[in-house]
Amino acid sequence: MMTKVQREAGTGCLYLVATPIGNLEDITLRAIRILKEADMIACEDTRQTQKLLQHYGIRKEMVSYHEHNELTRSPELAIELEQGAKIALVSDAGTPGISDPGHRLVTLCLRHHIPGRWRPPGCRRKSSCSLDSCRRGRARAGRRSVH
Numbered sequence: 001m002m003t004k005v006q007r008e009a010g011t012g013c014l015y016l017v018a019t020p021i022g023n024l025e026d027i028t029l030r031a032i033r034i035l036k037e038a039d040m041i042a043c044e045d046t047r048q049t050q051k052l053l054q055h056y057g058i059r060k061e062m063v064s065y066h067e068h069n070e071l072t073r074s075p076e077l078a079i080e081l082e083q084g085a086k087i088a089l090v091s092d093a094g095t096p097g098i099s100d101p102g103h104r105l106v107t108l109c110l111r112h113h114i115p116g117r118w119r120p121p122g123c124r125r126k127s128s129c130s131l132d133s134c135r136r137g138r139a140r141a142g143r144r145s146v147h
Contacts, residue, residue, distance in 0.1 A: 012081035
């Protein structure tokens with residue numbers, strides 16, 4: 001999956017990175033920095049993410065992570081994280097975990113005490129909603145469940 005790079009055990013981290021909905025320039029500087037610094041980007045659709053990365057001149061290894069491979073890909077990514085990889089998880093648009101793939105990987109990370117950074121969503125409330133939906137296995141917006 002990844003090229004073997006010497007990493008210190010336990011230094012891996014999962015970043016849930018919010019991506020623009022529509023205009024490619026509607027992204028935070030922190031999100032761009034995380035995408036540049038990550039060892040790998042797990043994305044819902046590599047073709048969509050490639051457009052974003054090309055727009056910002058980012059060249060990174062991408063791996064598909066979507067509803068059809070989430071069950072098998074999550075453990076593979078968790079192993080990479082345990083070996084010290086820094087992985088950015090992005091959806092096609094918006095924040096991963098809010099009606100997008102992500103909850104299985106976040107659940108595995110929580111279970112295995114793998115550090116995660118649920119940023120940069122546009123606001124803290126979205127971040128909490130994303131984390132809450134991942135913990136519960138479904139998306140939530142405020143007090144209503146989104147199915």
